[in-house]
Each structure stands twice: as structure tokens, then as C-alpha cells.
Amino acid sequence: MKTRRDFLRSTLLGASASWTVPMFVDQTFAQLHNTSKDLAVQGVTGKDGPILVVVQLAGGNDGLNTLVPFGDDAYHKARPRLAKSEKDIIKLSDYCGLNSAMPWLGSQFKEGDLSIIQGVGYPNPNRSHFVSTSIWETADPSNHSNTGWLGRYFDNACPGADPTVGISFNKTQPESFGAINNPGICLSSPELYRWIHSGGDKVMAEEFFDDLNRPDGENDAPAEGGSIAMPAGGKTGGVKGESNLAFLERVALDARVSSAKILEIAAKHKSKAEYDGSPLSRSLNLVGRMIAGGLPTRVFYVSHGGFDTHNNQDGTHERLLQQLDASLKSFMADLKEQGNADRVVVMTFSEFGRRVNENASGGTDHGQGSCLFVLGQPVKGGLAGKHPSLTDLSQGDLKFTTDFRGIYATVLENWLKTPSKPILKGNFEKLGFMG
Amino acid sequence: MLPQAPDSWTIFEAAHLLNRAGFGGNPDEIKALHALGRSKAVDSLLNPTEPIGAIPMPAWANREQAIEDMRERGKQFIETQRATQGMSAAEAEKTRQQSFKTAQIENRQHGIEGQGWWFRAMLTTKAPLREKMTLFWHDHFASSIQKVKLPPLMMLQNDLFRRHALGNFRALTHEIAKDPAMMLYLDTQTSKKDQPNENFAREVMELFTLGEGHYTEQDIHEAARAFTGYQLNRMQGSVFHNRFQWDDGDKTVFGKTGKFDGDDVINLIFDQPQAAKLMAGKLWEYFAAEDPPTAAVEALANSFREAKYEIAPLLREIFLSKEFYAPDVMRNQVKSPIQFLVQLLKQLDLQEAPQGYTLVAQQQLGQVLFMPPNVAGWDWGKAWINTSTLLTRYNVAGFITKGAQEAPGLVASNDDMMMQDGEMMDESAPNPAPSGQQFQLFRKNASDEQMANGRAAAARFWKGPDYDKVVPRELRNRHEDLIDTLGFRFFQAPLPEAHRKRFLAFAEEKAGVIFTNHEIAELIHLMLSTPDYQLC
Numbered sequence: 001m002k003t004r005r006d007f008l009r010s011t012l013l014g015a016s017a018s019w020t021v022p023m024f025v026d027q028t029f030a031q032l033h034n035t036s037k038d039l040a041v042q043g044v045t046g047k048d049g050p051i052l053v054v055v056q057l058a059g060g061n062d063g064l065n066t067l068v069p070f071g072d073d074a075y076h077k078a079r080p081r082l083a084k085s086e087k088d089i090i091k092l093s094d095y096c097g098l099n100s101a102m103p104w105l106g107s108q109f110k111e112g113d114l115s116i117i118q119g120v121g122y123p124n125p126n127r128s129h130f131v132s133t134s135i136w137e138t139a140d141p142s143n144h145s146n147t148g149w150l151g152r153y154f155d156n157a158c159p160g161a162d163p164t165v166g167i168s169f170n171k172t173q174p175e176s177f178g179a180i181n182n183p184g185i186c187l188s189s190p191e192l193y194r195w196i197h198s199g200g201d202k203v204m205a206e207e208f209f210d211d212l213n214r215p216d217g218e219n220d221a222p223a224e225g226g227s228i229a230m231p232a233g234g235k236t237g238g239v240k241g242e243s244n245l246a247f248l249e250r251v252a253l254d255a256r257v258s259s260a261k262i263l264e265i266a267a268k269h270k271s272k273a274e275y276d277g278s279p280l281s282r283s284l285n286l287v288g289r290m291i292a293g294g295l296p297t298r299v300f301y302v303s304h305g306g307f308d309t310h311n312n313q314d315g316t317h318e319r320l321l322q323q324l325d326a327s328l329k330s331f332m333a334d335l336k337e338q339g340n341a342d343r344v345v346v347m348t349f350s351e352f353g354r355r356v357n358e359n360a361s362g363g364t365d366h367g368q369g370s371c372l373f374v375l376g377q378p379v380k381g382g383l384a385g386k387h388p389s390l391t392d393l394s395q396g397d398l399k400f401t402t403d404f405r406g407i408y409a410t411v412l413e414n415w416l417k418t419p420s421k422p423i424l425k426g427n428f429e430k431l432g433f434m435g
Numbered sequence: 436m437l438p439q440a441p442d443s444w445t446i447f448e449a450a451h452l453l454n455r456a457g458f459g460g461n462p463d464e465i466k467a468l469h470a471l472g473r474s475k476a477v478d479s480l481l482n483p484t485e486p487i488g489a490i491p492m493p494a495w496a497n498r499e500q501a502i503e504d505m506r507e508r509g510k511q512f513i514e515t516q517r518a519t520q521g522m523s524a525a526e527a528e529k530t531r532q533q534s535f536k537t538a539q540i541e542n543r544q545h546g547i548e549g550q551g552w553w554f555r556a557m558l559t560t561k562a563p564l565r566e567k568m569t570l571f572w573h574d575h576f577a578s579s580i581q582k583v584k585l586p587p588l589m590m591l592q593n594d595l596f597r598r599h600a601l602g603n604f605r606a607l608t609h610e611i612a613k614d615p616a617m618m619l620y621l622d623t624q625t626s627k628k629d630q631p632n633e634n635f636a637r638e639v640m641e642l643f644t645l646g647e648g649h650y651t652e653q654d655i656h657e658a659a660r661a662f663t664g665y666q667l668n669r670m671q672g673s674v675f676h677n678r679f680q681w682d683d684g685d686k687t688v689f690g691k692t693g694k695f696d697g698d699d700v701i702n703l704i705f706d707q708p709q710a711a712k713l714m715a716g717k718l719w720e721y722f723a724a725e726d727p728p729t730a731a732v733e734a735l736a737n738s739f740r741e742a743k744y745e746i747a748p749l750l751r752e753i754f755l756s757k758e759f760y761a762p763d764v765m766r767n768q769v770k771s772p773i774q775f776l777v778q779l780l781k782q783l784d785l786q787e788a789p790q791g792y793t794l795v796a797q798q799q800l801g802q803v804l805f806m807p808p809n810v811a812g813w814d815w816g817k818a819w820i821n822t823s824t825l826l827t828r829y830n831v832a833g834f835i836t837k838g839a840q841e842a843p844g845l846v847a848s849n850d851d852m853m854m855q856d857g858e859m860m861d862e863s864a865p866n867p868a869p870s871g872q873q874f875q876l877f878r879k880n881a882s883d884e885q886m887a888n889g890r891a892a893a894a895r896f897w898k899g900p901d902y903d904k905v906v907p908r909e910l911r912n913r914h915e916d917l918i919d920t921l922g923f924r925f926f927q928a929p930l931p932e933a934h935r936k937r938f939l940a941f942a943e944e945k946a947g948v949i950f951t952n953h954e955i956a957e958l959i960h961l962m963l964s965t966p967d968y969q970l971c
Contacts (some may be wrong), residue, residue: 186823198842199957248966255822360528
């Protein structure tokens with residue numbers, strides 16, 4: 001079997017076969033290889049480890065029309081136009097059911113692979129999209145942290161990992177990836193995540209490019225710890241004592257290596273499962289291909305936007321949920337086909353829920369507490385947490401019953417197998433959805 | 436006083452000054468600055484002849500016009516209220532939506548125009564240090580259009596920064612406390628006698644003047660009471676002090692007690708020696724290098740205090756210091772995305788940028804004007820760079836150098852940019868009444884998409900620089916001279932020998948009988964696709 005070291009090395013060589021790998025790179029990979037002999041490191045960086053896929057529902061998903069409390073009179077009273085009746089839902093209990101736009105997720109619930117966590121939020125909720133998104137992504141309700149919860153996971157739990165430990169399929173890096181050492185990578189499409197020559201003599205130009213973007217073995221030795229094993233960036237960026245140029249050269253090398261890997265995998269692996277054309281499906285399709293290609297990625301991050309349903313919510317919201325349902329269905333079928341279904345857990349989140357009362361435009365305004373989904377074969381399905389009361393409200397909003405950091409703690413400890421305290425900067429009560 | 440450098444200097448030192456105290460320039464501009472000698476060159480940057488206002492802002496950003504527009508909107512709002520009386524709730528809401536829509540479209544259009552205006556001002560101004568300091572203040576006293584939402588107020592604030600760019604730190608701090616955009620951004624507007632909001636009081640000490648550890652929670656608590664009573668008239672963009680909303684009781688701040696108001700607290704802050712220290716260190720980091728030595732900061736802070744917080748003498752001391760031209764300072768700053776874009780265009784003798792493109796580039800490179808991520812401003816230095824932003828820089832350089840015919844454009848993001856998708860800009864006030872949404876902006880609608888498409892279309896016709904002018908034909912056959920000339924244009928320093936050899940080899944490979952503009956563009960793109968080029 002090819003080791004990761006061999007893989008990286010062959011990719012590097014493959015990218016420009018006529019150039020020898022500089023001494024420095026070779027040494028670094030040797031060191032990397034030695035580090036990963038340590039079992040703990042192997043566990044978090046290997047190709048067989050657990051994978052978390054985070055799906056952001058951007059804009060504030062209306063939890064009450066996602067997991068519908070159809071058995072509550074207060075719900076129907078608050079939403080004369082938007083309320084779903086018993087026939088519009090997939091009944092999960094005498095009190096609540098799933099919006100019928102999500103038939104597949106309903107079936108997963110019945111099979112025990114979907115956990116729905118109710119009433120998720122945090123103290124002193126903020127109704128700004130930006131601030132609340134930032135709070136979820138940094139896991140810091142005071143909104144002061146400049147690193148994200150996933151970035152802190154990469155830094156704390158994945159030493160020696162290369163930057164593909166975290167991949168977001170977004171045009172801008174999500175705040176949750178903010179890290180001191182290893183912020184993962186972010187790309188919108190593999191085709192654009194590369195140096196684009198756009199001119200004559202492509203092969204020659206790319207050889208020159210590769211050569212110019214490789215640390216100069218002869219002249220400057222990399223700073224202590226400066227290597228692909230200690231990747232670049234983060235909001236605060238860089239290894240202490242490293243010069244700006246050495247840092248830039250390191251990032252350039254990381255960019256080339258990860259770009260080559262991703263292009264190679266994207267070209268080689270096509271999904272056997274069928275995905276529809278929604279942007280979320282396209283992103284999840286890419287995630288599926290990256291997993292099939294054996295990237296050592298621990299966390300993928302994708303976004304599904306448009307949940308800010310201030311007016312004419314009926315129809316719009318169903319369409320969004322339907323897209324979520326369809327793309328997750330394809331994705332899970334894809335993983336099953338690959339034989340990777342038992343390695344992947346999907347978690348959704350949204351910055352907030354919506355107000356209990358509908359507004360005069362047939363929509364809902366920004367609220368507090370909402371529900372979220374955790375999905376996958378390893379998940380212990382069912383309803384988790386307590387559904388918030390629809391009559392005991394705070395300024396017209398649901399009062400949260402589960403702190404979102406408790407969900408993060410559960411995922412970190414019971415799925416990614418790492419202590420959550422250094423990452424979440426506190427102890428949060430775990431839930432039972434990971435068994 | 437820091438040890439000073441002699442008046443005679445190298446052309447590389449002149450280029451370094453222009454890069455840091457401005458946004459760089461083409462070789463002619465560097466030579467002209469060099470000819471002045473060090474001290475006269477610094478003076479020319481500190482005393483620009485171009486008056487403020489030489490590059491006129493869009494008409495709507497002019498104070499009188501902005502007030503007029505806001506009044507007009509206020510009137511329309513009242514008319515809409517009147518018209519909706521007697522309608523059903525749904526009809527009334529529909530009418531309101533219609534009437535807000537016009538305002539929303541206009542605001543989005545203005546937000547984009549304002550960003551474009553400032554970017555072009557940086558590119559074309561003959562007073563680059565003033566613009567560079569305006570950007571410094573924007574980062575230091577950060578406010579974002581994402582929360583402020585009214586483009587004219589952001590432009591008024593921008594004008595304030597420009598007028599005080601080389602002025603007085605203490606005076607500017609007094610002004611910013613009463614700046615409409617800042618008041619909205621840090622909630623001074625909602626700070627009332629009975630419920631003082633501590634947001635501004637905290638940030639003015641923690642981020643703007645003293646730094647953490649140089650005040651107590653009690654100081655903030657008391658200062659917040661002093662900052663009550665300032666109120667903003669949104670219809671006029673003016674601020675007044677409402678004595679009835681001001682807490683007129685005794686406050687104790689830094690051990691002094693009195694019936695302080697906001698101005699009194701700011702005066703007390705500037706009596707603290709630390710106020711000079713934080714700013715001196717931050718300016719050194721902005722212009723010279725990270726992690727300034729303590730002794731240098733102390734020396735600068737002393738001068739700054741003696742000069743009563745005047746900025747120009749402090750900058751003069753920095754730019755004339757020996758340390759500013761030290762080998763580990765020169766060519767060792769990671770360019771910010773704005774610096775990268777403006778400097779790139781200037782180096783290619785471009786007076787304008789492909790419309791719309793630079794805005795999307797700002798977003799993907801991580802620095803959008805008028806949108807700092809939070810009150811602490813942007814994270815500078817290495818934080819600008821990750822694998823994705825580095826590859827994007829390389830490809831942006833490809834588009835600018837090769838033109839739209841050859842190079843792919845950027846795909847506008849639809850996840851968090853006000854220009855592409857209004858939804859994320861659409862922040863509801865906690866107030867559930869629809870009337871509370873009168874200033875909601877940037878909603879998504881069809882005409883916005885058309886606008887975005889229009890900008891994309893403009894970028895599609897980008898032709899690239901005029902290479903006949905940038906790289907004269909007679910130079911193209913002399914490959915060594917060509918590489919050295921281009922090396923100076925783009926790096927302002929002798930090229931490392933290894934890189935020089937590679938560029939030369941590429942030129943030898945590329946050049947046929949004649950070195951075409953096409954091939955020149957390829958060579959330049961390659962030179963810019965390097966870790967080195969990210970430094971200035």
C-alpha cells in the first residue's frame with residue numbers, strides 16, 4: 001500500500017517530473033513519516049479515520065417549519081398562513097413531525113440514522129446574521145475569538161496533518177476554519193484551485209512556475225517547524241520566528257501540493273451516485289469524490305444558502321429543504337457505494353431560527369433557538385434535547401434548551417475522538433446522539 | 436528620537452518609502468522621488484499639494500446632498516405610512532416593501548460606487564500617504580457598512596479620516612466619538628441614561644487608545660455612563676448631545692471623579708502615557724515591521740507625547756529613521772490585498788481597474804473596503820495568506836496582465852457579499868414591527884442581479900496593460916536588461932540570483948524572432964506568481 005509520504009512525493013514529482021525534489025522537501029517528508037508512526041497521529045491523519053461533514057444552512061433556518069410541532073395549538077395560532085397541518089408532515093411523534101419536503105430524511109429517522117436535536121441555541125442570542133454566524137463558527141458567544149472551532153480542532157488534535165485536513169467548498173474561508181497553524185484549505189472548484197497559465201507552452205510555463213514556488217533548498221533552510229507538516233496561515237498565521245518569505249514559500253508549496261492532489265482526485269473519481277444540479281449537490285458531490293480519492297481530510301464544510309425567508313416563505317422554504325433532502329440522499333448513496341458510509345457523519349447548523357409568529361408578508365423574521373440534524377450510519381437516531389415551549393417565549397422567540405457547544409462537544413469527543421475542552425474552552429454537557 | 440538616516444539614499448530605499456508610505460509606483464515615479472533626497476522626499480509625502488477633494492466623491496456622498504436625500508426618504512416613509520392606513524395587513528406590507536425597494540437598490544448601488552471611488556482614489560491620488568493613512572484610520576477606528584448600512588455615512592466617516600489623516604490623534608478620537616457611522620456601529624446611539632451601553636466605552640480604551648490591561652472594568656462602566664446622551668439624527672446625519680439622556684452624576688475614571696461627559700473621558704484617556712504608546716507601536720507595525728523593539732516604541736511614544744499627538748511629526752521621525760531602512764524591514768512586509776491590487780495596477784501604468792473586478796478580488800483576497808470583519812479591524816501580515824488566497828493572487832495577476840481574452844475572471848461569490856446577494860446583508864432589527872425595517876438594505880432582487888451582470892460584462896472587455904509603453908520594443912531583444920528592468924519595476928530590489936536565472940531562462944525559451952506583447956505578459960505573470968511578489 002502506498003504511504004501518504006509516497007503519495008505526496010509522487011504527486012510532487014508527477015507535477016514536474018524533470019525536476020528533482022529539493023533536499024528540504026524530501027527531509028520534511030521523512031520527518032512527517034516518522035511522526036505519523038505515532039499511533040495517535042496516525043489516527044487523526046490516516047485515510048481510514050472518521051469524517052465530519054458540516055452543512056451550513058445560511059440565513060437562519062426556520063426550525064419550526066423544519067421540525068413541525070403540529071400537535072401544539074400555539075403553533076397554529078402563531079402561524080395562520082404558514083403552519084403545517086398533520087397531513088403536511090412526516091409524523092415523528094404525537095407532537096411533531098418533519099416537513100414533508102424531506103421524505104428521505106424522514107426514512108432515515110425511521111431507520112435510526114438521523115438525530116434531530118431540538119431547541120438549539122446559546123445565551124444572550126444575537127439576531128444579526130454576521131454576529132450569530134460568527135458565534136456559531138468560533139463557538140464563542142462573546143464573539144471575540146479569532147480562531148474557529150474547527151481550526152482549533154486542526155491545531156489541537158491533528159498535529160502533522162497537511163492542509164487538506166480541512167476542506168471548505170466555499171469562495172471564502174469559513175470562520176470556523178480560522179487557526180493558528182493549520183486553517184485547512186478552501187476552494188470553490190478544483191478547476192480554479194490552481195495556477196492558471198492561460199498562454200502558450202503550458203507545460204514549460206508550469207515547470208517554471210513550480211520551480212519558482214518551491215523553497216530554495218540551497219539558500220535558506222526553513223525555520224524550525226516550517227514544513228508541509230506545519231502548514232500555513234490561520235487568522236493569526238505562521239510559525240513563530242519564521243520569516244515572511246519562508247512562510248510564503250511554505251504556503252506556496254502547500255498550495256501546489258494540495259492543488260495537485262485535489263485536481264488529480266477530481267479527475268480520477270467520478271461519482272456513481274446521481275446528484276441533481278443544486279449548488280449543495282455539486283458541493284457534496286465534490287466531497288464524495290474527495291473521500292473516494294482517499295484524501296486524509298477530517299472535516300469538510302459546505303453551504304446551502306437562502307434561508308432568510310422574510311417574505312413568502314411558503315414554497316421557498318420547502319424548496320430549500322427539498323434540495324437539502326435530495327442532495328444528502330445522493331451523498332449517502334455515494335458513500336455507501338464507495339463503502340465509506342460508516343466513516344462519515346453529517347451535521348447541519350444555521351445561525352438562528354425564526355420568530356414564532358409569522359409576519360405580515362407571509363414570512364418569518366430573525367429569531368432564536370432552532371433544530372439541527374446529525375446524520376449517518378454511526379449516529380444514534382431519534383429526537384434529542386427538549387422541544388422549546390411555544391408559549392413561554394423571550395421577546396417573541398423560542399428559548400433555547402440545548403447549548404450548541406454541547407453538540408460540538410459530542411461530535412468532537414464521541415466521533416472525532418478528541419478531548420473537547422481545549423477546543424471549546426470549557427466543558428459542555430454531551431448529548432446521546434453518538435451512542 | 437530614533438537615530439536618523441543620512442540624506443543621501445539608494446533608489447531601493449526611495450522605492451521602499453513609496454511602497455510603505457503610499458502604494459508604490461512605476462519606475463519613473465520612484466526615480467523622481469529618489470532625486471529629491473531622503474528628507475525632501477519625506478516632506479513631499481507629508482505635505483502633498485493635491486488638495487482634499489481633488490478627486491471628487493460621488494454627488495450623493497456630499498454632506499448636503501446626503502442630508503437632502505435622507506430627508507426625502509423620510510418624507511416618502513411618512514407618505515407610505517399614511518397611504519397604508521386602512522389597508523389590510525398584507526396589502527400594507529406589500530406597499531411598504533415596494534417603497535423600501537427603491538431605497539434598497541439605491542443604497543446598494545451607492546455602496547458599490549463608494550468602494551469603487553475610494554479604490555480609484557488610492558490608485559490615482561498625488562497624495563498617497565494621506566490615502567494610506569485614511570486606510571489606517573479605517574482599520575483602526577473600524578466601522579462596517581454591513582452594520583451601518585447607510586453609504587453616505589460611511590463616506591462622511593471616510594472624509595473625516597482623510598481630513599485628519601496627517602492631523603491629530605487626540606482630535607480625531609474626539610471626532611470619532613460623535614461620528615454617525617461609528618455611533619451606529621458601536622451602539623452609542625442606543626446608549627441611554629438608564630441603560631448605558633458599554634460597547635463604545637470599552638473599545639475606545641481597549642482598541643482605540645490604551646490596549647488591554649491599561650484600564651479597569653470599573654473605568655469602562657463609569658465611562659459608559661459619561662458617553663450617554665449623544666444622539667444621531669438619521670435624517671440629517673448630525674449628532675447632538677441630549678442632556679436629558681445624559682447621566683449627569685459623578686463618575687470615577689482612572690481615579691479622577693467628576694460629572695464627566697464623553698469628551699471629558701477622552702481627555703482623561705489622553706492624559707495616560709499609554710495612549711501615545713499603543714498608537715506609536717501600531718503605526719510602526721503598519722509602516723515598518725511587526726513586533727517593534729520596545730526601546731524604539733518608547734522613543735517614538737515620547738516624541739508623540741511631546742508633539743501633543745500630532746501624526747505628521749511622528750511619521751516624519753519613522754520615515755527618516757535608520758531603522759525604517761534596515762535590511763530586515765525592507766521588502767519584508769506581506770502586502771495587504773488592497774496594497775497588492777493598487778500597487779500591481781500602478782506598476783503596470785494603469786490608471787483604472789477593470790470595473791467590478793477589483794471588488795470581487797477584494798472579497799476573495801480577504802479585504803473589502805468599508806467592510807472590516809469586526810471592530811478590531813483586519814488581521815494583517817501573514818494572516819492575509821493561505822493556500823486559497825495565494826493562488827487567487829496569482830490568478831488575479833494573470834487576469835490583470837493578460838486580459839480577459841486570455842485569462843479566466845473571478846467567479847463572484849454569492850455567499851456573503853452585499854454586491855452579489857442581499858440576503859446576508861438583510862439584518863432585521865430586534866423590533867418585530869415592519870416599520871423598524873425602514874433602513875434595511877441590500878435585499879436581493881432582479882435589478883441587483885442585472886447590476887452584477889453589468890459589472891461582470893465590463894470586466895469581460897479588460898484588455899490588459901499597454902505593453903508597448905511598459906516594455907519598450909528596443910528592450911525586448913536584450914534579455915538580461917529586460918529581466919533586470921522588469922525586476923526593478925516589480926520587486927524594487929536586485930533579484931535573487933536563482934530567480935533571475937529562471938526568469939532569464941524563461942525569456943530565452945519564450946522569445947522567438949520578436950518578443951510579442953503576449954509573451955511579455957506571460958513573463959510578467961510568471962514573475963508575479965511568486966512568494967516574493969507578495970512582499971513589499
